[in-house]
Amino acid sequence: MENPLTLTQENLSIISDRIPCPKYDRAKLSMGLVHIGVGGFHRAHQAYYTHQLIEKFNGSDWGICGVGLRKADQKIHDVLQKQNGLYTLIVKHPDGTIAPQVMGSIIDFQLAVNSPSSVILRLASEETKIVSLTITEGGYNFKPSSGEFDFANPDIQHELEHPDDPKTVYGFLTASLKKRRDAGLRAFTVLSCDNIQHNGDMAREMLLAFAQAQDRELAKWIEEEVCFPNSMVDRITPVTTQADIDYLENTYQIKDEWPVTCEPFIQWVIEDKFSNGRPEFEKVGVQFVPDVKPYEKMKLRLLNAGHSVLGILGAIHGYPTINACIEDHTFRTFLRAFMDREATPTLDELQGIDLAAYKDSLQERFANPNIKDSVSRICSESSAKLPKFLIETLNENLSSNGSIQFAALVIAAWCYYSDKGVDRNGDALEIIDVMEGELHQAAVQTKEDPLSFIKLKSIFGDLSGNQRFAQVYTFLIQTIYREGGVINLMQNMLN
Ligand code: CS2
Numbered sequence: 399m400e401n402p403l404t405l406t407q408e409n410l411s412i413i414s415d416r417i418p419c420p421k422y423d424r425a426k427l428s429m430g431l432v433h434i435g436v437g438g439f440h441r442a443h444q445a446y447y448t449h450q451l452i453e454k455f456n457g458s459d460w461g462i463c464g465v466g467l468r469k470a471d472q473k474i475h476d477v478l479q480k481q482n483g484l485y486t487l488i489v490k491h492p493d494g495t496i497a498p499q500v501m502g503s504i505i506d507f508q509l510a511v512n513s514p515s516s517v518i519l520r521l522a523s524e525e526t527k528i529v530s531l532t533i534t535e536g537g538y539n540f541k542p543s544s545g546e547f548d549f550a551n552p553d554i555q556h557e558l559e560h561p562d563d564p565k566t567v568y569g570f571l572t573a574s575l576k577k578r579r580d581a582g583l584r585a586f587t588v589l590s591c592d593n594i595q596h597n598g599d600m601a602r603e604m605l606l607a608f609a610q611a612q613d614r615e616l617a618k619w620i621e622e623e624v625c626f627p628n629s630m631v632d633r634i635t636p637v638t639t640q641a642d643i644d645y646l647e648n649t650y651q652i653k654d655e656w657p658v659t660c661e662p663f664i665q666w667v668i669e670d671k672f673s674n675g676r677p678e679f680e681k682v683g684v685q686f687v688p689d690v691k692p693y694e695k696m697k698l699r700l701l702n703a704g705h706s707v708l709g710i711l712g713a714i715h716g717y718p719t720i721n722a723c724i725e726d727h728t729f730r731t732f733l734r735a736f737m738d739r740e741a742t743p744t745l746d747e748l749q750g751i752d753l754a755a756y757k758d759s760l761q762e763r764f765a766n767p768n769i770k771d772s773v774s775r776i777c778s779e780s781s782a783k784l785p786k787f788l789i790e791t792l793n794e795n796l797s798s799n800g801s802i803q804f805a806a807l808v809i810a811a812w813c814y815y816s817d818k819g820v821d822r823n824g825d826a827l828e829i830i831d832v833m834e835g836e837l838h839q840a841a842v843q844t845k846e847d848p849l850s851f852i853k854l855k856s857i858f859g860d861l862s863g864n865q866r867f868a869q870v871y872t873f874l875i876q877t878i879y880r881e882g883g884v885i886n887l888m889q890n891m892l893n
Contacts, residue, residue, distance in 0.1 A: 424505055433464050439631075463504075481655070522581070547603075587625045632665040635659070700760060713815055719772055744800075788808060
């Protein structure tokens, strides 16, 4: 048995006899990319594409500097620092094949809470050409029901008054863009990679709202100089488990404290508008298109909404993972009926895309038995996700008099989930949501007022005032409470 080796630059030549490792000289990379929000998804997606580009096409200008803005990023900071930015990406195929590979594209990591000024300097450096973001749906600081910038956030208030002590992404972007402007440097591109429709437009609108409140002249410069391409990103990336860490150690004698696992599928569609150059990502399969909106909409309303449909119903029913849901005929058929009857009618025609084949492929991807994507990951932060993934579709169907009952059932199930906090076997659900308290408060009043949950305006807007919706929802929520579950309702809807 070989010695277990910690994944570090020094050990890389020995580790490369065990699994594929970067073949390029990492010391020679420039940091053209700064990425804010280095979660599993970034490491499975953009950092993977970048690694491929550097390795196969000499994209040496595009090393990545990761940035963490939250205290919780301390862990990834420490791990990446210890491992010289290296980590293992473990691709899990549906046939059981597991393909681990060491990624080398992240070459530095900075934690904003440790040193905000060095993060600003990195962003303001001439070397930085693109600042990409995965700050989650909730990180954009908009009010979900109106879409307006939320100036009430205390961190935003603080950084408006103290531009040199930023806390949120907006404070850091404006502080560094100001430095660039004053130094006569070109602006960087802000490339949003979050699951929000029109993510680039959203980043632009929010940043400009903030900048206008802070410094009107700067806001004007940003408006003229910074490009914000919209992009659609896709790769299912479950939460890393101890079993993944043990697998590397037991099978390859590699000690990696935080590997990332993902499915083989990967997609990135980006609008080709950049302020200051870009990597030739098309060489590694990224699609550059003039208008990404139809792709985003398709993915958010089918894949992400489909995940939420399975996740919320599955959680109540006691299924731990998305593939367990898909194995159940009722869940599988329900998902497809939701996609066909409620999501598809709201989508635009996309040349070259066969929607039926896309939906088939989603079912296959969800069924991958090795991914074991937990329903708790899918349900986490539903208060930020559902307005984008599901409620927009629902509102469009209400306007066009289309089908609404599948989405209504998911919302009713979410109320039950937020109220009870256990599955149908009485086992506790792992609920992760910044609005957990408010959701619970609203949900527990359902017995007295069946509409109490959907009166949470910041999430549902005026949905409770829509008579057609209120009627369908009331019937569904009362049935769920009476029966203590959703399965009969799901079956009835399919008949
Ligand atoms: C998921 C996404 O967060 C969620 O609920 O739907 O993380 C999904 O797995 C990715 O967007 C796939 O590209």
